[in-house]
Amino acid sequence: MSKFYNAPYEPPKCWVGDKQKIIYDSEEDAEDAARLSEFEHGLPQYSLHAYKCDMGNHWHIANVRK
Numbered sequence: 001m002s003k004f005y006n007a008p009y010e011p012p013k014c015w016v017g018d019k020q021k022i023i024y025d026s027e028e029d030a031e032d033a034a035r036l037s038e039f040e041h042g043l044p045q046y047s048l049h050a051y052k053c054d055m056g057n058h059w060h061i062a063n064v065r066k
Helices: 027-041
Strands: 013-016 019-022 049-052 059-062
Touching: 019 059, 027 049, 027 059
Parallel strands: none
Antiparallel strands: 013 019, 049 059
């Protein structure tokens, strides 16, 4: 058995400004995560959106349009 079996999952992240943001492989994955996060945190629907990262071929979510 691996010694990392009970290690918590840590999603891949990249630096955006002075913060590390979760990386999503596609716009669809980021939009799905945005809807789930809105539901879990009681935010208005469609208050979060996906945007393509300037530093790589991946997506992030934000509450302000870039």
